[in-house]
Amino acid sequence: MADEHKNENSFDFCAEFEDMMHSRRLESVIILAHRNPDGDAAGSALGLAHYIRDVYPQFQVYPYLSEALDKGPKRVARADKAFPQVFACPPWQGLRYAAIVCDTATKERIVGAEIYQNAQATLVIDHHLMNEAYGDRNYTVPRESCAENIFSILDWEKWKRAQGDSDPAGGLGQEGHPNAVDYLYLGMLHDTNCFQRVGQGGATFYAASKLMELGVDHKALVKTMHVETFEDLKKRHAILGRAKRVFDGKVAYVFLTKEDCENNHFEYEDIHPISGFLRDCDDIELAFTMFEEEPDLWRCSFRSDGEWINTNELLNPFGGGGHKGASGLRKKSKEPGKLIDEILKRVAEMKCIDGPDSMFRKESLT
Numbered sequence: 422m423a424d425e426h427k428n429e430n431s432f433d434f435c436a437e438f439e440d441m442m443h444s445r446r447l448e449s450v451i452i453l454a455h456r457n458p459d460g461d462a463a464g465s466a467l468g469l470a471h472y473i474r475d476v477y478p479q480f481q482v483y484p485y486l487s488e489a490l491d492k493g494p495k496r497v498a499r500a501d502k503a504f505p506q507v508f509a510c511p512p513w514q515g516l517r518y519a520a521i522v523c524d525t526a527t528k529e530r531i532v533g534a535e536i537y538q539n540a541q542a543t544l545v546i547d548h549h550l551m552n553e554a555y556g557d558r559n560y561t562v563p564r565e566s567c568a569e570n571i572f573s574i575l576d577w578e579k580w581k582r583a584q585g586d587s588d589p590a591g592g593l594g595q596e597g598h599p600n601a602v603d604y605l606y607l608g609m610l611h612d613t614n615c616f617q618r619v620g621q622g623g624a625t626f627y628a629a630s631k632l633m634e635l636g637v638d639h640k641a642l643v644k645t646m647h648v649e650t651f652e653d654l655k656k657r658h659a660i661l662g663r664a665k666r667v668f669d670g671k672v673a674y675v676f677l678t679k680e681d682c683e684n685n686h687f688e689y690e691d692i693h694p695i696s697g698f699l700r701d702c703d704d705i706e707l708a709f710t711m712f713e714e715e716p717d718l719w720r721c722s723f724r725s726d727g728e729w730i731n732t733n734e735l736l737n738p739f740g741g742g743g744h745k746g747a748s749g750l751r752k753k754s755k756e757p758g759k760l761i762d763e764i765l766k767r768v769a770e771m772k773c774i775d776g777p778d779s780m781f782r783k784e785s786l787t
């Protein structure tokens with residue numbers, strides 16, 4: 422991992438950014454995030470885009486997000502008057518620009534990989550334990566959200582001064598369209614699930630209260646957490662009905678083939694939150710979903726409290742990972758049952774549970 426981990430406060434975004442732009446004589450910056458962006462990816466990228474736009478009006482800023490953005494955050498982004506083109510690929514060809522990548526652990530997960538590759542200078546800001554330490558500069562600190570990391574490296578006095586007396590900061594609360602502080606708050610809200618998961622020491626609440634002081638509309642943003650329809654809940658019911666439980670019920674998982682998903686109209690956004698719901702059950706410690714994204718390509722999402730088992734360590738041998746309590750894995754396999762067995766075997770090893778292999782998965786997959 423990058424050296425910056427050693428000293429969390431050593432990173433001064435404004436100094437780094439100014440140096441990057443001036444030394445390469447750049448006038449444009451493109452801000453990227455990960456595939457299937459969530460509230461934190463969007464909040465980080467758009468929050469930073471707004472900050473740069475406000476503080477450095479001499480530069481052209483292009484945030485770029487995949488349209489697969491989660492529904493709630495997407496509503497906020499759709500109301501954005503500054504960056505209405507956020508879902509369209511920016512005009513990078515023939516342009517000299519810097520690329521800033523937010524909330525993305527590996528180069529492979531960047532949406533706009535070509536944009537990243539052709540940038541004159543790159544900066545990565547992230548919070549994933551397994552960040553590859555890529556980019557010319559890489560600031561990765563394992564906090565709960567990337568947005569909190571961005572909050573901590575920005576100069577808010579500079580931002581306030583940039584607004585000027587006659588031009589208030591606006592934001593969702595005042596003007597009905599989101600600004601830098603709204604987006605960073607949005608990112609924190611989503612990656613902590615409404616502050617249910619925060620680290621010790623109060624840094625997240627400090628950031629949240631500071632952002633509120635700067636004008637965040639909490640009520641409007643918290644609504645982005647609850648965007649399910651009745652139909653969504655019925656699908657959730659059907660997916661939860663497929664859950665299998667092992668290790669005295671402590672581990673729960675849902676296995677879905679492409680055929681099953683197509684027949685029942687289960688989409689990525691229906692499946693993705695399921696492991697979180699299961700993990701939050703009082704009698705479940707680890708939960709995961711495994712679904713066939715493409716034929717024989719299995720996409721898995723793991724959730725724990727981060728203490729009972731470290732999901733990043735659990736998945737590293739399989740080529741996946743992420744955070745202590747939330748990790749992902751994408752793997753090609755013609756034998757998904759075997760993959761589940763191997764994962765459950767590793768759970769047993771890590772938790773020192775013994776028993777014959779056949780105990781791990783009691784029921785057949787179909």
Ligand SMILES: [Mn+2]
Pocket residue numbers: 461462524548566567612
């Ligand atoms: Mn994140």
